[in-house]
Amino acid sequence: MTSPRSLLVRLAVPTAVIAAFAVLLAGVWGNPIATWWNFRIGPWIDSVEEWIILHRGNHWLFRWGFEPIARWLHNLVQWDLNALHFITWPGLITLVVVVAARVSGIRAALTAGVAVFVIGGLGVWEPAMVTVALMLVSVAIVLALGLPLGILSARRPAFERRTRVVLDAMQVMPAFCYLLPCVLLFDIGYPPAVVATVIFALPAAIRLTSHGLRGVPDRLMEVGTAHGATPRQSLLKIQLPVARPALLLGINQTINLALGIVVIAALVGAEGLGQEVLAGLQHLDVGQAFDAGLAIVAVAIVLDRLTAGRPLRAARKFRRDRTPERARIELLAGVGAVVIAIIVGKLWSSGAFPTSIDFSLHDPVNRLVAWCRDNLRNGVPIIGGTGSISDFTVIHLLDPIRDFLTQRTWWEVICGVTALAWITAGRRVAAACAIALLVVTGLHADGSAGGSIWVDTMDTLSQVLVAVVISMVIALPIGIWAGISERFYAAIRPLLDAMQVMPAFVYLVPVIGLFSVGRVPGIIASVVYALPPGIRLTALGIREVPPETIEAARSSGATKFQILTKVQLPLALRSIMLGLNQTILMVLSVVVIAGLVGGGALGVDVVYGLTKSELGLGVEAGIAIVALAVVLDRMTQAWAAGVRGVAGSTRLRTPPRVIRVGKTKLLDQLETA
Amino acid sequence: MTTSGTDTTTDGTPPITTAGAETPTISCRGVWKVFGPHPERVVGSSDAELPRAELEARTGCVAAVRDVSFDVDAGRVFVVMGLSGSGKSTLVRCLSRLIEPTAGDVLIDGEDTAHCSAQWLRDLRRDRVSMVFQHFGLLPHRRVLDNVAFGLEVQGKSKAERHARAGDMLDLVGLSGLGDSYPDELSGGMQQRVGLARALANDPEILLFDEPFSALDPLIRRDMQDEVARLQRELKKTVVFITHDLQEALKLGDEIAIMRDGRFVQVGTPEGVVAHPVDDYVRDFVRDVPREHVLTAGGIMRAPVDNEETAGTVTETTLVSDLLPIVVASDHPIAVLDGDGRVCGSVDRLIVLRALAEDD
Numbered sequence A: 001m002t003s004p005r006s007l008l009v010r011l012a013v014p015t016a017v018i019a020a021f022a023v024l025l026a027g028v029w030g031n032p033i034a035t036w037w038n039f040r041i042g043p044w045i046d047s048v049e050e051w052i053i054l055h056r057g058n059h060w061l062f063r064w065g066f067e068p069i070a071r072w073l074h075n076l077v078q079w080d081l082n083a084l085h086f087i088t089w090p091g092l093i094t095l096v097v098v099v100a101a102r103v104s105g106i107r108a109a110l111t112a113g114v115a116v117f118v119i120g121g122l123g124v125w126e127p128a129m130v131t132v133a134l135m136l137v138s139v140a141i142v143l144a145l146g147l148p149l150g151i152l153s154a155r156r157p158a159f160e161r162r163t164r165v166v167l168d169a170m171q172v173m174p175a176f177c178y179l180l181p182c183v184l185l186f187d188i189g190y191p192p193a194v195v196a197t198v199i200f201a202l203p204a205a206i207r208l209t210s211h212g213l214r215g216v217p218d219r220l221m222e223v224g225t226a227h228g229a230t231p232r233q234s235l236l237k238i239q240l241p242v243a244r245p246a247l248l249l250g251i252n253q254t255i256n257l258a259l260g261i262v263v264i265a266a267l268v269g270a271e272g273l274g275q276e277v278l279a280g281l282q283h284l285d286v287g288q289a290f291d292a293g294l295a296i297v298a299v300a301i302v303l304d305r306l307t308a309g310r311p312l313r314a315a316r317k318f319r320r321d322r323t324p325e326r327a328r329i330e331l332l333a334g335v336g337a338v339v340i341a342i343i344v345g346k347l348w349s350s351g352a353f354p355t356s357i358d359f360s361l362h363d364p365v366n367r368l369v370a371w372c373r374d375n376l377r378n379g380v381p382i383i384g385g386t387g388s389i390s391d392f393t394v395i396h397l398l399d400p401i402r403d404f405l406t407q408r409t410w411w412e413v414i415c416g417v418t419a420l421a422w423i424t425a426g427r428r429v430a431a432a433c434a435i436a437l438l439v440v441t442g443l444h445a446d447g448s449a450g451g452s453i454w455v456d457t458m459d460t461l462s463q464v465l466v467a468v469v470i471s472m473v474i475a476l477p478i479g480i481w482a483g484i485s486e487r488f489y490a491a492i493r494p495l496l497d498a499m500q501v502m503p504a505f506v507y508l509v510p511v512i513g514l515f516s517v518g519r520v521p522g523i524i525a526s527v528v529y530a531l532p533p534g535i536r537l538t539a540l541g542i543r544e545v546p547p548e549t550i551e552a553a554r555s556s557g558a559t560k561f562q563i564l565t566k567v568q569l570p571l572a573l574r575s576i577m578l579g580l581n582q583t584i585l586m587v588l589s590v591v592v593i594a595g596l597v598g599g600g601a602l603g604v605d606v607v608y609g610l611t612k613s614e615l616g617l618g619v620e621a622g623i624a625i626v627a628l629a630v631v632l633d634r635m636t637q638a639w640a641a642g643v644r645g646v647a648g649s650t651r652l653r654t655p656p657r658v659i660r661v662g663k664t665k666l667l668d669q670l671e672t673a
Numbered sequence B: 001m002t003t004s005g006t007d008t009t010t011d012g013t014p015p016i017t018t019a020g021a022e023t024p025t026i027s028c029r030g031v032w033k034v035f036g037p038h039p040e041r042v043v044g045s046s047d048a049e050l051p052r053a054e055l056e057a058r059t060g061c062v063a064a065v066r067d068v069s070f071d072v073d074a075g076r077v078f079v080v081m082g083l084s085g086s087g088k089s090t091l092v093r094c095l096s097r098l099i100e101p102t103a104g105d106v107l108i109d110g111e112d113t114a115h116c117s118a119q120w121l122r123d124l125r126r127d128r129v130s131m132v133f134q135h136f137g138l139l140p141h142r143r144v145l146d147n148v149a150f151g152l153e154v155q156g157k158s159k160a161e162r163h164a165r166a167g168d169m170l171d172l173v174g175l176s177g178l179g180d181s182y183p184d185e186l187s188g189g190m191q192q193r194v195g196l197a198r199a200l201a202n203d204p205e206i207l208l209f210d211e212p213f214s215a216l217d218p219l220i221r222r223d224m225q226d227e228v229a230r231l232q233r234e235l236k237k238t239v240v241f242i243t244h245d246l247q248e249a250l251k252l253g254d255e256i257a258i259m260r261d262g263r264f265v266q267v268g269t270p271e272g273v274v275a276h277p278v279d280d281y282v283r284d285f286v287r288d289v290p291r292e293h294v295l296t297a298g299g300i301m302r303a304p305v306d307n308e309e310t311a312g313t314v315t316e317t318t319l320v321s322d323l324l325p326i327v328v329a330s331d332h333p334i335a336v337l338d339g340d341g342r343v344c345g346s347v348d349r350l351i352v353l354r355a356l357a358e359d360d
């Protein structure tokens, strides 16, 4: 099959087509690209924005469409906020403890209670309440839409097929891209934040619900039919309860996703913890950002404990021990405790969190940052210090790649990428890549740094590639080790879980402390953020190799190293490829966040567009990010699909941080949940 | 029971219901189930005769059940045997229309199940037909008691009523006091007892067993077989029992059908099947059976010879294993008496030896 001749034949067609394509591009579009190849998206968006600003007050679309929705969302958030204020901080702590104790058990309740207290102690009670209120509204809407749609898509394959493309698109698009149109339609403030969060978290909610329901084995569904259950009874009595752990996990994941975006929504003027982090980053006040970052983690912990549920055994014991009288007493005690706490809170300092309780880390952190700046930037033996690492990366990695990409003419890059895609991933992927990149060339807004969108795209691409390579270089050995050693896996799993729960924002804080601002800190933050899926999928791929296969290899005398290289790695390759794919998507999803700390290029364009009201630029940069995502995603998906292996049988497209590739993985998660 | 005591091969011709007999509880007429695109085209066409692989290559279809007909009278146990993939599960699911047959009729108590409303089918499954599954089919989120009560819950019975009934059923299958456990806390054998209790809870007239004991180890399997035999003696249900274990079939079945590639190749009494296998497939199945535990004097005797000197008598139903010491101890043939005590045949050493040596 791979004789030289057939290889020639196989390469001949792509070579000819791409050569023709190159001639076409260079000849017709020319270099620099012809001015008629211009989608004028930026100017169009700008004029739409102008129109909207002019007509927001009187056009029916806003009077009867978006404004009532915006007002309704705003009121919901405000109402939640008032409620949170009304019950005061002792009331809230008690409420959280009581609910978490009922849902997840005493230990979880104590953790959650302490976390709420810590939020107050960090001095960010007010912004945290805004974040919580935004979360409550967004998550409620996501679940209200996502659960029924998930059930529908589990039961109607046709519906599932039809929505798949839309959900894929919603998931692959970095969250910032939603923010822009949301701002246009809903103005700034809470409403666009809620809408963007809903759009971002909804696909995951639908998919995880549908996936969970579909995971219920047919033979259990058959039991229902065999007993004469109606479809409704089968759903309520078998499918939903059996899928319950998976559904709860889905809700839990949805909340995590939502939190990530609610924080980012600071960019469109929604106050809250995100605003605090942003302000800290912008003023290089790492201490302020650190406090807010810790508070975000605390909020994540609280929400997690409120929804985690009990582990199987504990849940059964709880249900067995629970008599109706006992349930009634518990309810009364819980409500009583909350009411008393509220009264106490009202009497004590009118409910505001007392300033005397203060364990803000603002000053120590800033001192530490200053110390790092003075001592670690340079002159550390051997590694030379963070400053030199940073310089080294820029000079020897980033700049060469960026220069290489930007010095090519645009059509050389397109033809090169298309050829690569064709050879490694097939015709259709090549076509998709060519189209995606051609779209980028049709964007003509001037980037915030003066370069064109195309140049910024190449710049971002170089950063993404470096971040992905570094991520994989770190993730592979760790993942392999975790795949082989049960002990090591058990040791790092909680860490991986914790890393996946944290919003990307939080990673920026320590990175800036060590590396100041620039492209390198952006890359490091992306790497840290993107590591977990790479490690996890590598480890899972290796762990899923059937023990019989390994036994067979061992019994034919293979050494451990041979087993690893000849059996485990080849079989895990597909899972590793999926890890690569997820890593890329994660890195892309934080391009904008990297832009905040000097990553430059497209990220900065988006931020600039959002904050400086240059929506045209923001949208064009957003489209370019999506185009990059399409190219890299399609190519790596195809690589993964082309590999034979044990993992990845189900293509469950999940957004960053929801890495599930099959039932076993779901179960793997369930154990830890 | 409609088929005669010995063997009936079925190549499309069903054993015909004897005129005047009451309607059989279950009656299958020319049932087909073909999986794949355009299944109806395969039924009855010349393609249907093709071997499995060829049929699949040519039409993309798998004929899981081909033209199967049989009757089961009230209170009888009909066993279907066959190798893996021969279509047993598909057949038994066609009976309660968990799988919709491609062609043919299934009659329950003389009522045709085709063209029935969804509600009628649901009522059938709620009240009259229960199934025990190979993989137990217990719902992991429910306590044992609630698993047993599932069918009653689906029927809309009150909690008190269904728990009382489920408790009784647990007593019946010997699991008293385990109602509060969860399925995964029980052993395999206990889990299948729960499955059995659940099937019995709505007091169905028909019980369908799809290889209920295949997943159990041999000792527990024997226990469970005894349990089913006991329940059957007490409760007198009409049973269709799927198995690939001949011992099990012989132990429980009033009548056995042997299935291959979707067809019944032989239907008959346990003894008939063991004594007169119709082809090599069936012979392979029965090869390892200890024949002396299945064959009876009545099955192997020769016609009585007048004025023969006999050394003793046995009845028609005496097993050969019991007959052996008698013929060994005697130089003369032994007379065989029928139910009314009349001599209907005789056996001697040679006949017994020949029967045991098999292959007729």
Ligand SMILES: Nc1ncnc2c1ncn2[C@@H]1O[C@H](COP(=O)(O)OP(=O)(O)OP(=O)(O)O)[C@@H](O)[C@H]1O
Pocket (backbone or CB within 6 Å): B035, B036, B062, B063, B064, B082, B083, B084, B085, B086, B087, B088, B089, B090, B091, B244
């Ligand atoms: N839903 C289906 N779609 C396509 N083919 C099917 C389907 N269900 C069963 N088959 C095919 O029909 C044939 C009979 O299957 P069936 O499950 O009835 O066999 P079985 O006798 O019960 O085997 P086992 O002893 O393994 O349970 C098999 O070859 C199987 O591949």
Ligand SMILES: [Mg+2]
Pocket (backbone or CB within 6 Å): B088, B089, B090, B210, B211
């Ligand atoms: Mg079967």
